[in-house]
Every structure is written in structure tokens, then in C-alpha cells.
Amino acid sequence: MLWRKFNGELITDPIKKSVEEVIVRETAQGNRLKVCIGTDSQVKMGETEFATVIVFFTRRKRRFYVYSP
Numbered sequence: 001m002l003w004r005k006f007n008g009e010l011i012t013d014p015i016k017k018s019v020e021e022v023i024v025r026e027t028a029q030g031n032r033l034k035v036c037i038g039t040d041s042q043v044k045m046g047e048t049e050f051a052t053v054i055v056f057f058t059r060r061k062r063r064f065y066v067y068s069p
Contacts, residue, residue, distance in 0.1 A: 032058065033058055034058075035055070036054075037052070037055075038052070038053050038055075
């Protein structure tokens, strides 16, 4: 799977490690963190494409990690 940030930057580390780093960093800064995971699909010319998104919410900012085929 290829994961990238919402700005298009590729995530080269395993997604589990990247998610853990965000959780550890944000909680260490005293931020309450909400994590949402969602998926969607679309059929194009007889083929189904899937996308998955992981969104981290704090009071001040959002971080997006998106899987795209």
C-alpha cells in the first residue's frame, strides 16, 4: 500500500509507525486526540478503486493520512 499525506507527500515509514508517532507526540503535548478512519470506493470503467483515510483531530489542527492505489 502507498500512503501519502493530504498534501501529496509520500509516507515512507510503515503506517503503523507513523500513526503511533502522531499519537505519542500529540498526547505528550497535552492535546486530546480523536482518530477517525474511513473508506470509500468508486467504480471506473468496470474496476473498483478503494481509498482509505486516517484523520487525526486536535483542538488546533488536523492531520490526514490517505491511502491511494
